[in-house]
Amino acid sequence: MSGTYLIGVDGSEQSRVALAWGLARAGERGAAVELLHVADDSFLSESVAFLSEAQQASEQMLAAETEYARSLGFTGKISGSAVVGHPIAEIEEASRHADLLVLGAHGGGRLAGSFFGTRAVKAAATAHCPVAVIPKDDVRRDSTVVVGVDGSDASKKAIAFAAEEASFRGLPLVAVYAWMPPLTPGLEYLWSEELVESQRAAAEEAIAIGVAGLASRYPDLEIRREIVQAPPVAALVQAAEGADLLVVGSRGRGGISRLLLGSVSHGVLQALPCPVIVTRA
Structure with missing residues (x-):
């Protein structure tokens, strides 16, 4: 499998474990990587100023995670999207053009903009491609x-x-x-x-x-x-x-x-x- 891997990022430890897993797999398979950060607008004001600020913050997060991905030694193609919206809806739409969606596992919604934890279950139900959910303590076992x-x-x-x-x-x-x-x-x-x-x-x-x-x-x-x-x-x-x-x-x-x-x-x-x-x- 090559194609494109869509990896959700939010800067947390959990999502960085998933990012490392997705990058390693993409490197093995020769796949391109697309990073996605969604700033959840559920609790944001609908004013233009608030939404503009949220979009700017989302873009800054995406830039930081792209830089982190490169620091892990991944040399393949990396693109990214930074959006403000409903996380599950945005993931579903983005997954239409992906061959694998990779998400980290959070214990809950402690972080603003996070779309993991129980949302990973919802994403797995609505995505248009296979979905990989990676535990926080993942290590490469090479067993079965x-x-x-x-x-x-x-x-x-x-x-x-x-x-x-x-x-x-x-x-x-x-x-x-x-x-x-x-x-x-x-x-x-x-x-x-x-x-x-x-x-x-x-x-x-x-x-x-x-x-x-x-x-x-x-x-x-x-x-x-x-x-x-x-x-x-x-x-x-x-x-x-x-x-x-x-x-x-x-x-x-x-x-x-x-x-x-x-x-x-x-x-x-x-x-x-x-x-x-x-x-x-």
Whole structure:
């Protein structure tokens, strides 16, 4: 993957970790980088003077982060946009022309103009390209690439993305399918061995279909299959502890529901055990 990486910046420690991650990846892939700073106008006066001052501050932030990016040794193409507006709307529009959106993870909205934390979840739901959310304490682990499998078209996109990533990095691909028996409180005693076996068989079939064809496309790729009887979010978070990357799919539903991520992708972004990429269906 080359193309253009859109990286959100706000000068904070969290966003600089994400910036470093995005620049390193762009350097490996020969991608151009576009930095984006959004000054949130939600609480600003609508007067021309206030908006002009906010625009000037946004441009100063962009210039400082561009200089910082160069100080990290990135020699590729860097462009940038400094805008005043609604962060999620501005990110969504900018993502139309990007191949990957990279955001840092904040614990909350402590910084003016910041569009991270829970906003990263909203950005992942509305963006038109895959979204990478990077934890504050990210370190390059070079261990595994983990991907969630559930048999859906969204997970097929995630598997394809994760397989290419793992092959490029020379890392094992860990495909995780998590399943739970039907939960009917008070009636657990009705679970039969046949029911459990059918659930397990369905899981094995889904993961086999999900990784089918990868061995011929990536002959040197090591593929590990993990079928786990556990809630999906818990299973993925555990598998991704110490991983280099976790990839999950988003169904990308239309209408107002596009503002919502599925429970699994939302859950892993909240836990963020390692860098997480949410792919588009």
